[in-house]
Amino acid sequence: MALSCELRAGEFRSRNLAGCIAALLLVAGVGEAFGRTAARSPAAALPSQVVELQRAALAATTAADLARSLATEAGPRPSGSVGLARGVEWGLRTMKDLGFENVHPEPVTVPHWERGIADGTILSPYPQTLALVALGGSIGTPESGIDGDVVATENLESLAKLPPDAVKGHIVYFGERMLRTRDGAGYGKTVAIRGKGASAAADLGAIAVVIRSVGTDSTRLPHTGGMSYKEGGAKIPAAALSNPDADLLERELASGKPVRLHLHLTARMLPDVESANVVGEVRGRELPQEIVLLCGHLDSWDLGTGAIDDAAGVGNAMAAGAAIAKLAERPRRTIRIVLYTNEEFGLSGGKAYAVTHADEAAQHQAALESDLGSGKVYALLTALAPDDGALAAEIARGLAPLGITLDASKPAAGGADISPLKALGVPILDLAHDATSYFDFHHTANDTADKLVPGDMAQATAAYATAAWILADRPARLARVPVVAEKP
Amino acid sequence: MALSCELRAGEFRSRNLAGCIAALLLVAGVGEAFGRTAARSPAAALPSQVVELQRAALAATTAADLARSLATEAGPRPSGSVGLARGVEWGLRTMKDLGFENVHPEPVTVPHWERGIADGTILSPYPQTLALVALGGSIGTPESGIDGDVVATENLESLAKLPPDAVKGHIVYFGERMLRTRDGAGYGKTVAIRGKGASAAADLGAIAVVIRSVGTDSTRLPHTGGMSYKEGGAKIPAAALSNPDADLLERELASGKPVRLHLHLTARMLPDVESANVVGEVRGRELPQEIVLLCGHLDSWDLGTGAIDDAAGVGNAMAAGAAIAKLAERPRRTIRIVLYTNEEFGLSGGKAYAVTHADEAAQHQAALESDLGSGKVYALLTALAPDDGALAAEIARGLAPLGITLDASKPAAGGADISPLKALGVPILDLAHDATSYFDFHHTANDTADKLVPGDMAQATAAYATAAWILADRPARLARVPVVAEKP
DSSP states (O other): OHHHHHHHHHHOTTOOHHHHHHHHHHHTTOGGGSOTTOOBOTTTOSBHHHHHHHHHHHTOOHHHHHHHHHHHHHOOOOTTSHHHHHHHHHHHHHHHHTTOEEEEEEEEEEEEEEOOOEEEEEEESSOEEEOEEEOBTOOOOOTTOEEEEEEEESSHHHHHTSOHHHHTTSEEEEOOOOOOOTTOHHHHHHHHHHHHHHHHHHHTTOSEEEEEOSSSOOSSOOOOOBOOOOTTSOOOOEEEEOHHHHHHHHHHHHTTSOOEEEEEEOOEEEEEEEEEEEEEEEOOSSEEEEEEEEEEESOOOSSSOOIIIIIHHHHHHHHHHHHHHTSSSOOSEEEEEEEESOOTTTOHHHHHHHHHTGGGGGGEEEEEEOOSOSSOEEEEEEEOOGGGTHHHHHHHHHHGGGTOEEOOSSOOOOOGGGHHHHTTTOOEEEEEEOOTTHHHHTTSTTOOGGGOOHHHHHHHHHHHHHHHHHHHHOSSOOOOOOOOOOOO | OHHHHHHHHHHOTTOOHHHHHHHHHHHTTOGGGSOTTOOBOTTTOSBHHHHHHHHHHHTOOHHHHHHHHHHHHHOOOOTTSHHHHHHHHHHHHHHHHTTOEEEEEEEEEEEEEEOOOEEEEEEESSOEEEOEEEOBTOOOOOTTOEEEEEEEESSHHHHHTSOHHHHTTSEEEEOOOOOOOTTOHHHHHHHHHHHHHHHHHHHTTOSEEEEEOSSSOOSSOOOOOBOOOOTTSOOOOEEEEOHHHHHHHHHHHHTSSOOEEEEEEOOEEEEEEEEEEEEEEEOOSSEEEEEEEEEEESOOOSSSOOIIIIIHHHHHHHHHHHHHHTSSSOOSEEEEEEEESOOTTTOHHHHHHHHHTGGGGGGEEEEEEOOSOSSOEEEEEEEOOGGGTHHHHHHHHHHGGGTOEEOOSSOOOOOGGGHHHHTTTOOEEEEEEOOTTHHHHTTSTTOOGGGOOHHHHHHHHHHHHHHHHHHHHOSSOOOOOOOOOOOO
């Protein structure tokens, strides 16, 4: 116990003696809840395997090393790109190097959208060049570009209240600002503008949309991200301004003079491309056909090198699996590491996995995705069947030495890639990463390897390894979770 | 006094009661040092004009409003550009709006370098697109670009120690990292790489240079800035990588494999352009022919809108002048506000002013330039004749209520624009801005109006107004300063 506390003190600057004592009090007497094969550290009452996993993970920088390697060696990995193909190769090669079993690609057809160039200028009242990027999936403009007067609105709701004449023939600007929160909730509140703003504006006769970046920074690097057009609706070009450029546009609008923009985008769709999910396993010792799925996604947006989104998740999942593989004894069930292809632009990998493994869905004990950056984990959320509710507290006790608490206020949302599994009743757990700064970099050119914090990722690795091991070694199989109707 | 303290408490978050009391103790009994016409606040013993200037400046956001207006309405203002011409127009118009006297342009011929495009990629071992910009003044590459293997070095000194064969035919990468300091001293330590690196490498047979940006951020927005070629030497293209891209290049170099780059720059020189310094005055009541010069520069680099470099300085100087103009009585001497053209790319405006006003140099009581961003002022430095040394402490006592202390450890350096005046013996003062974050944004696309902090600029305005008023109202004329041999 003392040893464990000393190690943690070396790893986490924010921990102190009081926190250490509190954590140890929390875990006291928990031993009986764990699987009967778990050898126990007598003082901490944590399974020795959990103690060992946390010790090993916290002493290493494996997750950050892996994420940095992927970002450096494969580079940007947008759906359909050569970079994504390099990412798949990297995944296969690196999984084998780490000693995973049953390493193989699972073919997935992915879309191929090409960004091209995006030029935007304010023509009047004060000429300025704008830092903007096409939203993923946007059509291009005519070769000569589009000129139009700007009508400003906040979001989809305020757009709907504008008089039709105010929108028709205009370029719509959506100005709502994403709020910074630890859990990233601000993203959910504004991302619909990015996804649906173009079609909503096109329905009212707009000729293009520009949005304030869905991001929390004040850097002139706009945030891209997926958008889609309503089936059968008009398609108009859609671009995102960096936050400082949105501020500039708003200052020009505040002059009271008409504000006229020129936009030129060469974005376009190309034919689909063959890609692959990359799968590797740490086979279980008793129930190898039953699976705890740990995952991240290999693809990224094209502007940066996808270090935090989601090489970090790839690194966390692989490092956690590798730590479990190094234990003296395997857990009962198989840990399956899945590196999904194309999460960002239509979820091709996640959907394909659920189809390919439909027969096996009932064998999935649980699934966890790491896809909220490289920050520390601060909370556990679960989406379990009612009969398995006690497991949440059991896992939380295992995570307590890492400074992680149970958040029972809402169910786990699950990463996007595992949402199709969730829809099949597979139990889902979220390890909530501190995303306070994540949306400064998310989907921008600034998503690069220097943003990775190895110590924070080591803590996250320890958390994923702990949760996965408890789930995998638990004697009982988890019940399927009643599926609440929601969008897949 | 109480009123003054309350006002300051409202303006400066960092100030507290203890600081306020300390400041008041510092200024107690200082009255006799000030000019005899100065009416005194009985408690603080500061001239009532200084108290009023500080009160008025701290209660307003004039400097930030002006800087934001220049950045918004004129946009980027590189030497020779349409934006710079708009900046000159803005300066003339705004000086008149503020009620300055004798507002006029003074013609200056400025160079016109065009950035064009800059593409850079790592070809091998791991293909990556680099965020890089041409350095100001660089030649372009051939149309097909330049391919070359990279030889890495730290700085000019380490380059000189490389074996000649290691450099010849290579692209030289300079990797020295600028350190973050409050006074910006890290800039002086690395900027020579930017200015002279290309010629130093060309002398050894290099085909191009790429440097780590001279900047303190970790954002993928490279820092441009002026460079020049040695007369008669070979000219090779020169570009700056953003810090994250320099990190990436170093990771590829660390692989031990040869690193090959492709560079394509279309930068070029165009014919000179006519521009102008913009001059306006607050005429003195007794000695109007004697001048206290307050200045900033109108031009900026082209990547951002030059909000902190140097619309901030323009705003500080103009707002300080405007505050003095609003006093019930003018100071003895004239406050001359000069907004220099083209500081960034060869100092055309500063050199031209010194030539145009050579006959008047002896009439310049002192000169102060604001050209280190929009941060608070924390120190006063002076370069005065030995007989006038006591004036430094006198001005410092006037600045003490603003939290500014005298730094007698070294002489004032003076802004670049007033260096030609300094060379003529004009006394120089520096109000040292807190530049801790200045070099995160300096010479990048990120130098935009959202980076301006109105409260900090109000404090700086108060400081410039205080120093200028004391210098202008002081009965005695300052002696000329012996010129120490240095580069002009």
